[in-house]
Amino acid sequence: MPASTQDLVGKTYVVTGANSGIGFEAAKDFANRGATTILVCRSQVRGQEAMERIKQETGNQGIHLYIADFGLLASVSAVADKIVSDFPAINVLCNNAGGSNGTRSVSAEGFETTLVTNHLSGFLLTQKLLPALSKGGEQGLARIVFTSSYGHTHSPLNFDDLGLEKDYKSLKAYGRSKLMNLLTAREVQKRYSAQNIVASSFHPGAVRTPIWGKGGPVARILGVVLYPFMVSIEKGADTMIWLASSQDQASVQANGEYFIKRTRTTPASFATDESAQKLWQVSMDMVTPYF
Numbered sequence: 001m002p003a004s005t006q007d008l009v010g011k012t013y014v015v016t017g018a019n020s021g022i023g024f025e026a027a028k029d030f031a032n033r034g035a036t037t038i039l040v041c042r043s044q045v046r047g048q049e050a051m052e053r054i055k056q057e058t059g060n061q062g063i064h065l066y067i068a069d070f071g072l073l074a075s076v077s078a079v080a081d082k083i084v085s086d087f088p089a090i091n092v093l094c095n096n097a098g099g100s101n102g103t104r105s106v107s108a109e110g111f112e113t114t115l116v117t118n119h120l121s122g123f124l125l126t127q128k129l130l131p132a133l134s135k136g137g138e139q140g141l142a143r144i145v146f147t148s149s150y151g152h153t154h155s156p157l158n159f160d161d162l163g164l165e166k167d168y169k170s171l172k173a174y175g176r177s178k179l180m181n182l183l184t185a186r187e188v189q190k191r192y193s194a195q196n197i198v199a200s201s202f203h204p205g206a207v208r209t210p211i212w213g214k215g216g217p218v219a220r221i222l223g224v225v226l227y228p229f230m231v232s233i234e235k236g237a238d239t240m241i242w243l244a245s246s247q248d249q250a251s252v253q254a255n256g257e258y259f260i261k262r263t264r265t266t267p268a269s270f271a272t273d274e275s276a277q278k279l280w281q282v283s284m285d286m287v288t289p290y291f
């Protein structure tokens with residue numbers, strides 16, 4: 001973590017999946033630099049622990065915990081309302097919560113779990129926070145960062161079966177959700193750059209976080225095989241922190257693009273503007289009942 005420069009005093013940062021892994025690391029960095037930091041977490045207990053630890057380690061008491069289950073759009077919608085009511089201007093949103101699922105399951109609202117957790121919930125949160133981010137944009141550049149993955153290269157989206165009813169595989173579901181994150185960043189940029197909002201997505205590397213133990217047998221095996229090659233959580237969070245806070249021109253002008261190790265990187269050939277536009281429309285249709 002860089003020495004505390006206090007350069008984020010007066011800014012409000014929102015980080016989802018902030019109790020663990022790279023989300024926790026990034027939230028701690030923002031807090032350490034003076035940002036009012038909003039942690040969006042699934043578990044009250046884990047979120048509370050993370051909030052106390054960040055307060056203790058950074059001395060910043062402006063850390064706020066909000067609870068939402070990203071498996072349920074109604075939960076995300078309710079938390080978005082609370083956040084916007086408490087913080088009408090937001091400077092940065094890091095859409096980071098996510099994971100993989102060994103077997104296919106469907107939420108009580110009818111969405112495949114990986115689709116809703118990794119994409120639709122962040123999409124809905126973004127939509128509902130956009131007015132507050134636009135206000136943040138009036139104070140200076142507002143930013144939205146999506147935690148994608150190299151896994152987005154797995155395969156193109158099948159718009160006829162986004163929930164993978166026909167041929168579910170955990171890596172396929174995960175990879176496609178990460179492609180959705182990348183495409184959403186691009187489309188946010190197109191639609192909201194006029195409001196002084198910049199969007200981006202990134203791959204953090206293969207990072208030694210708890211994620212590998214949570215996603216079923218394939219993720220667990222991959223976690224064991226890749227473990228010697230994985231990077232630390234600090235390194236994994238570096239590009240997110242840079243995209244969310246750096247004054248470097250490459251970061252300020254991220255332009256909806258995809259980054260690895262702070263470097264603009266060409267995504268999979270099927271990550272087209274056309275699919276980004278289509279995904280936006282289809283996702284809007286799915287989340288609109290929960291607004």
Ligand SMILES: NC(=O)c1ccc[n+]([C@@H]2O[C@H](COP(=O)([O-])OP(=O)(O)OC[C@H]3O[C@@H](n4cnc5c(N)ncnc54)[C@H](OP(=O)(O)O)[C@@H]3O)[C@@H](O)[C@H]2O)c1
Nearest residue numbers: 017020021022042069070071096097098149206207209211
């Ligand atoms: N680690 C890697 O190698 C790697 C590589 C590429 C991309 N990524 C991406 O990086 C992001 C962060 O992952 P990480 O590696 O830091 O793993 P992590 O430590 O497991 O963090 C994931 C975070 O997302 C939260 N989350 C998961 N499901 C949720 C739900 N239904 N509702 C609310 N929050 C939920 C987790 O909460 P709980 O603690 O309650 O589970 C946790 O806070 C993910 O989007 C992941 O896809 C990671």
